[in-house]
Amino acid sequence: MPLSANNPDRTTWLEVAPNSDFPIQNIPFGVFLTRDDIITIGTRIGDFAIDLGAMHQLGYFEGIDLTDDIFLQDSLNDFISDGRKTWRLVRNRISEVFEANNPKLRDNMEHRDVIIFTMEEIEMQLPVSIGDYTDFYSSKEHATNVGSMFRDPEKALLPNWLHIPVGYHGRSSSIIPSGINVRRPKGQTLPPDSDEPVFGPSKRVDFELEMAFITTDANHLGEPIPVDEAEDYIFGLVLFNDWSARDIQKWEYVPLGPFLAKNFASSISPWIVTLDALQPFKVDGPEPEKPQLPYLQYTGPKSYDINLEVYLQPEDSEPHKVSTSNFKYMYWNMAQQLAHHTVNGCNVVSGDMMGSGTISGPTPDSYGSMLELSWAGKNPLQLPDGSTRSFIEDNDTVILKGYCQNDQVRIGFGECRTKLLPALK
Template identity: 50%
Template sequence: MSFIRVEANSDFPIHNLPYGVFSTEDEPRHRIGVAIGDQILDLSVIRNLFTGPFMSGNQDVFNEPVLNSFMALGHNAWREVRQVLQKLLAASEPMLRDNMELRARAFVPQAKATLYLPANIGDYTDFYSSRDHATNVGIMFRGKDNALMPNWLHLPVGYHGRASSVVVSRTPVRRPMGQVRPNDDKPPIFEASKLLDIELEMAFFVGPGNSLGKPIPIHKAEEHIFGMVLMNDWSARDIQKWEYVPLGPFLSKNFATTISPWVVPMEALIPFVLPNPVQVS
């Protein structure tokens, strides 16, 4: 339990502690924070409290306007920071609880904050990992008899998306224009999409990368995954149906991708891990 009041139906209990980037009207500088209840804990204010073996020499990552440098520190640093945060926010810990001057500087009401993309996104890959979803989209484009392509059962199907059009929640999205071919007997026409699809997906931020040409072993992959956000993979299905052969989606997917502002650390999700579905051909 935390000394910060957290409502029973809150998405931000002490067990979560997601990371994000925010500013306020009186302090427009972008800074890194952690959500707890209806508050944001400003990590730039308390950065000197991270004195463990992995963070004592890296406190300045919380002075930066995005999470990239912190994410690059790796799994041990992430775990250390989470342990410190859970201790500092615990109802039994006086260091932050009883220091009213520090509390006044460190906590910001979420209602008074503006949230931003949590990191600079240099690239992203969109995977096609749900069999049900792949089948449904296949029926839409190719019919029931040819819904699931043969390669889906053997490799992770994906494509590189447009990182420059990833936006944070509440950013307005313009309906895209493109070529569509509603009638196979007539030439394609250029118009606004009439089949704009909303896709609720999970997106993961990767921390430490790998050297060019040096793969990350599968058993080490989880050590590189920092956390998860919700994602809306906006899709203009009528544009996609006409353009996706042979190289996959292009204008039908690159006009916008929306992600939530709070990155839930993988450590917070461990209690909810379930076995993978059995894979059958």
């Protein structure tokens, strides 16, 4: 099925700024509350939110096999379950309706009043009900940096790292949308030069710059997904800040990995940008440094050129960019991650979320965490207001941004913004 929604020459009758993350070629999906406190599934063009439930009720998806309530829900799970054919038909139709020369909705003010909202009139929600969440550890630069800090730099990568996409099962209940504040977590830590742990607020709260992909119903229990078919089951991507408490993690992670250090909160951007919209930005990833087993070997480009930025904003100050990275740096790509996740027969369902792991680039200004940017606190960052940061302090706001851009179109994710509040007393 052609991806007519991706036509770079298409323009819209809505007013869209030239540098918008959400041109008519994007058409992401999300969930929001309208000005009448009605929850609906929608999309976004420029700074306008579009109520797909109202569009469907008014007949704009005629000819597409959709249930009456497909967009009148508080999550995208059922829509995602309908599969890629439905996603493409809906995106293509939205693109046609909002195309500059199509008068059907453009000239119907009565319909426009119930379908189109400004972003100030709505409240974004978590876009999917996330049943399961897996976090990978797939940036070679990040894994090398962390291994160099805490182990022999000559053996920074553990023996398995170049052979498998390392991952762990995370906590889905504490995944929140952009704009929701988080509390500094408490837990056990081991003070320097002490043999006994203490309990209290984490002193080393950190952001982790990640992307995450959302799956559809992919396989039955016991059936693996071939690596070259994996992208057929990926609906789209979001920005992902996988908050971490480094001091809690250091004490607890042996032998079973992260627990309280990670499960207190993870933040995602509210608009899911479809894999279809990102097709013009597919690129080759890093070359394997060791032969990979057949089930991880793939054909064609499987990485995506997504520019990523992190801003740190102290209270009463302006945001300051602390990192510039790119999703294409990932050593293990999404197709390999999903193939590995299911090679043992694990079943994946609609709304499952897979985090990429921290995305660090090859230079210090491209590192994806404060742990790396400050090198475990040894080299604090200097901020424009005169303050310094080794880790995230109370009332700091962390902002992630991401976008793809070529000479024809820019496709972006908006932002993932979260403020860290003090720990509860």
